[in-house]
Amino acid sequence: SMSLPAPADVSVCAYPSVALLSDGGLLCVYSAALSRGATKLALYATYSRDHGASWSEPALLLNTPGRNDYDSSIVVIGDRVIVSATTTAVGDETISSSKTMAVRSEDSGNNWSDAYEIPMGRKYTSGKTNNGIVLRDGTALLGFTWEKNLEQGSPPLSSEGEMEEVNAVLMSFDEGRTWTASESIELAERRSPEAKGAINGVCEPALAECGDGSILMLCRTGLSKLYSCRSHDSGRTWTAPQPSTLTSHNAPAALCSLTGERAGLIAVWNNSLEHRWPLCVAASTDNGSTWTALREIANIEGSESSYPCCTPTADGKILVVYQQALAGGREIRGVRFDPSWLFEQPASNPPFAAAAHDADPSNGTSRVEKAISPPRPPKKVSHFDEMPKPVILPDGTWAAYFLDHEGPGLAPTPATQDVYVKYSEDHGGTWSDKESLFDLPTDQGGFGYFVPLLDNRGEMHFFILCDVGTGAVRPRPAKSGEASVAPLLSQRLDVWHVKSTAGRTKWTEPRSIWEGRAGDLQSVTQLKNGRIILTVCYVVDRSWAHRGQGPNAFTFTGQFDTTVLYSDDEGSTWRTSSSVLRTPTPDLASYGAVEPVVLELHDGRVWMLLRTQQGRFYESFSNGGAEWSPAKPSDLKSSDSPAGLTRLPDGRILLLWNNCQRHPYAQGSRHVLHASISGDEGKTWNGYREIVRDPHRDSPPPPSGDHGVSYPFAAVGEDGEVIFSLWVETGEGRSLWALDPKWLDERHLHSDFSQGLEQWSTFGARGISIDSHPDKNDARLLTLVGSEDEWPTSAVWNFPLGFTGVLRARICLDEGASPLVFQLTDHFSPPFDEQGGFFSLFNFMLSTDGETPGAVQVTPGQWTDVVLRWNCGQRSCSLTVNGVTQNFAQQHVSPGPSYLRLSLAGEGIYPVGRVFVEQVEADVSPDVPAGPTGG
Numbered sequence: 001s002m003s004l005p006a007p008a009d010v011s012v013c014a015y016p017s018v019a020l021l022s023d024g025g026l027l028c029v030y031s032a033a034l035s036r037g038a039t040k041l042a043l044y045a046t047y048s049r050d051h052g053a054s055w056s057e058p059a060l061l062l063n064t065p066g067r068n069d070y071d072s073s074i075v076v077i078g079d080r081v082i083v084s085a086t087t088t089a090v091g092d093e094t095i096s097s098s099k100t101m102a103v104r105s106e107d108s109g110n111n112w113s114d115a116y117e118i119p120m121g122r123k124y125t126s127g128k129t130n131n132g133i134v135l136r137d138g139t140a141l142l143g144f145t146w147e148k149n150l151e152q153g154s155p156p157l158s159s160e161g162e163m164e165e166v167n168a169v170l171m172s173f174d175e176g177r178t179w180t181a182s183e184s185i186e187l188a189e190r191r192s193p194e195a196k197g198a199i200n201g202v203c204e205p206a207l208a209e210c211g212d213g214s215i216l217m218l219c220r221t222g223l224s225k226l227y228s229c230r231s232h233d234s235g236r237t238w239t240a241p242q243p244s245t246l247t248s249h250n251a252p253a254a255l256c257s258l259t260g261e262r263a264g265l266i267a268v269w270n271n272s273l274e275h276r277w278p279l280c281v282a283a284s285t286d287n288g289s290t291w292t293a294l295r296e297i298a299n300i301e302g303s304e305s306s307y308p309c310c311t312p313t314a315d316g317k318i319l320v321v322y323q324q325a326l327a328g329g330r331e332i333r334g335v336r337f338d339p340s341w342l343f344e345q346p347a348s349n350p351p352f353a354a355a356a357h358d359a360d361p362s363n364g365t366s367r368v369e370k371a372i373s374p375p376r377p378p379k380k381v382s383h384f385d386e387m388p389k390p391v392i393l394p395d396g397t398w399a400a401y402f403l404d405h406e407g408p409g410l411a412p413t414p415a416t417q418d419v420y421v422k423y424s425e426d427h428g429g430t431w432s433d434k435e436s437l438f439d440l441p442t443d444q445g446g447f448g449y450f451v452p453l454l455d456n457r458g459e460m461h462f463f464i465l466c467d468v469g470t471g472a473v474r475p476r477p478a479k480s481g482e483a484s485v486a487p488l489l490s491q492r493l494d495v496w497h498v499k500s501t502a503g504r505t506k507w508t509e510p511r512s513i514w515e516g517r518a519g520d521l522q523s524v525t526q527l528k529n530g531r532i533i534l535t536v537c538y539v540v541d542r543s544w545a546h547r548g549q550g551p552n553a554f555t556f557t558g559q560f561d562t563t564v565l566y567s568d569d570e571g572s573t574w575r576t577s578s579s580v581l582r583t584p585t586p587d588l589a590s591y592g593a594v595e596p597v598v599l600e601l602h603d604g605r606v607w608m609l610l611r612t613q614q615g616r617f618y619e620s621f622s623n624g625g626a627e628w629s630p631a632k633p634s635d636l637k638s639s640d641s642p643a644g645l646t647r648l649p650d651g652r653i654l655l656l657w658n659n660c661q662r663h664p665y666a667q668g669s670r671h672v673l674h675a676s677i678s679g680d681e682g683k684t685w686n687g688y689r690e691i692v693r694d695p696h697r698d699s700p701p702p703p704s705g706d707h708g709v710s711y712p713f714a715a716v717g718e719d720g721e722v723i724f725s726l727w728v729e730t731g732e733g734r735s736l737w738a739l740d741p742k743w744l745d746e747r748h749l750h751s752d753f754s755q756g757l758e759q760w761s762t763f764g765a766r767g768i769s770i771d772s773h774p775d776k777n778d779a780r781l782l783t784l785v786g787s788e789d790e791w792p793t794s795a796v797w798n799f800p801l802g803f804t805g806v807l808r809a810r811i812c813l814d815e816g817a818s819p820l821v822f823q824l825t826d827h828f829s830p831p832f833d834e835q836g837g838f839f840s841l842f843n844f845m846l847s848t849d850g851e852t853p854g855a856v857q858v859t860p861g862q863w864t865d866v867v868l869r870w871n872c873g874q875r876s877c878s879l880t881v882n883g884v885t886q887n888f889a890q891q892h893v894s895p896g897p898s899y900l901r902l903s904l905a906g907e908g909i910y911p912v913g914r915v916f917v918e919q920v921e922a923d924v925s926p927d928v929p930a931g932p933t934g935g
Helices: 339-343 367-372 550-554 741-745
Strands: 013-020 026-033 041-048 059-062 067-077 080-089 099-105 140-147 164-172 203-209 215-220 225-231 242-247 254-258 264-270 279-284 295-298 305-312 318-326 329-337 379-384 389-392 398-406 416-424 435-440 447-454 460-466 494-501 511-514 524-526 532-539 560-567 594-600 605-611 616-623 632-637 644-647 653-657 672-678 686-693 709-716 722-729 734-739 748-751 768-772 780-785 794-798 804-813 820-825 842-847 864-871 876-881 884-889 899-904 914-923
Touching (some): 026 318, 041 080, 164 203, 164 215, 203 254, 215 264, 279 339, 295 329, 389 709, 398 447, 447 524, 524 594, 594 644, 653 709, 672 741, 686 734, 780 899, 804 820, 804 842, 842 864
Parallel strands (some): 041 067
Antiparallel strands (some): 013 026, 026 041, 080 099, 140 164, 215 225, 318 329, 379 734, 460 494, 494 511, 532 560, 605 616, 644 653, 722 734, 780 914, 794 899, 804 914
16 A cells, blocks of 8 residues: 655544546545644645556645534546535534535646535535545436434434434536435434444445446445445435445445446445454445455554545556554555456455556546546537448447449449448547448439448448439439439439348348339338338329318328338338328428438337428327328427437437528528437437537528538447438538537536637627626627617527526626517527517516616616526526516427527617627526426
């Protein structure tokens, strides 16, 4: 073992915590006196940048005036680090009351906030050294203990032997900004009367998330075992505590996750029925049900080695810190070892590594670092000259498939047409040279608009459209009296199929499996029973003059119908569903139901979303994929653009789509692409986040052709990473994007304009700028200036959708400025949308003159805090300005807002004056207080 550095002239250091930071460093925090002989305790911090081999000189971290700071806990949430401590009054020798104080760092421990209190809601609580954890769903948990007798009015206690302790966890759904307590965990069994110094109940909980998604808690007791309990709902409720197989008496344990080939858990505890020595460690690969043979890491007879804390290190080792009793004091010690040692046959000398490390920390991100790193926002990872369709292969390799055309045309010199692939083994950083997979028969026509499928056996299928020489893919050679592209009803886009064999090394001959004039292929899936389903929309001879009989005689359903092709023999033969799906159109020129996508649900049904021109998707369902229900409107708003649907490894559904409205192009535009996640099979959704914005949206649209960001095609890896491409992407070439689904679970977003207008859309408007803050050095703010012409002055900001939530803004209106309009909406529309107020959920207006009808008055030239709290269950929202609250009714049924629209209202004809916005913040965490309840 090694001794960690202590403050100068201090002989007692105790109760250490240690955690792996997002940058790969280590932070250790412990309690120590301010000087030799002093009774006041404070928290000190020391850092290691070499995986625990050496440590910095300790620095004072938390020193609450008049109170002792001890029992530290660390929770790491990306770059955010929170250190909490129990504090009690200096000189109070009884057990009576406590507070929980904390400091926070936003940059992995380089800088720290002032101390602040975390309200616990209990009279006396303690945390000890067991760190907080962050679950895979983003929830942060921090264990604590509260004393039952004091809570019930008991006078102060004199010793731990009088304590009746109860465990619980604090839960945070907003990255540690606010905390909510779980249900309590109590143990009725009493300690032995002879163990007078031991507690009753459970205390000092250690937490770890298991591979099966449950959370294991190990509890200190006054009995002969550590007790364990579990949560299956992210820490909200817990099973009753039961004795574990780990022997211990009145001493805490530590837990941490183990990654690598033998993923599981590490436990550290005092394996004794009487003492706090020896200190032992073991591993579990079955979620804590059984443990490997224990190994001793500290055993000094008669000398306490206790209060352990453990963490993985960035080089794949395990670090344990603990307090070691010495003559005249205590010190903090650390032990570092390779976890593989725990799975070997017991040996006499453990392979500790106190002063050396065997890995270069510059070798990239380890599995441990990746596991705790914050969710990454979407980013472009690659760019190609042609459109890629991505697939993640079973070994994790990324494959990008392309359809290539070479040559002058179909005649007189045939073009070469083939499908080729490029591979990446470094997540899109570099790509292999292109590898041609198979040629397409040029004499049959132009090929394009393909969709790939990786089937359940690991073979590839390609479904490709062929224009049969009608020019629908590649224009025909000019002939006298014949257009280069045939009229729509004369066009052909047949569906062709090619599949691989022998592990994607051989290919079948391309062949036609369906004839007609299909639309773009957007979706193919294989069901659990092996059936392959390919969705097809196709042209029919329908016009207003010949629109059909029955109900169809009273409306128009466009020139396209939709159906599916399906195969039960791995693509050898195909059948066409007898179901024909149609949707009404808003005018006589629209397509109707086109470009459907499908996904198998957990209950065995297959769900289809159809692109329409009605401002939303229509949906249909099938038991097995052969017969389908009539298409009906869904709850999902959309422009006239297709969706992308895929299943994540954790069982949730990912939706990619253009949640856009009220623009002439594509019945709502494709300026931004959105993403959402559903955990209940599409009934409700989290996210509604912008994941790609058209980089050219600040310029007028091109005079012809598709533009924006649309037509997503996604692939998902076993570890949950998502990559997607876009068929429609303004500019040259096509990109490949990466999306971390956990990013869509974030419930809080803040804009202080330090990154300019990157998060905002202002195209088609004027008078919007980012300027230096007049009162704060290095700060920036958003300025809205009335343009005094026909240009609107408005800006649009996307935040996570919330059924309930709060939005805070800090604003200042100049004297005489036009009123500032706030609109909360559940969809994107352009900044110049004149109908935004009709379709928003809530509308508010702030004015300086006190005469604008419906406006809330603010003082000109002064900064004003504006708070909006909504509750869509109650269909209401409160507006609080300068401490005065008003309630407003919700205009439309909605899953909740996800957009803020800010604009200057024109007085007379055009807006005038200036408005400043210092910051905007939205929080839709589940524990955000609900909106108004009346009045």
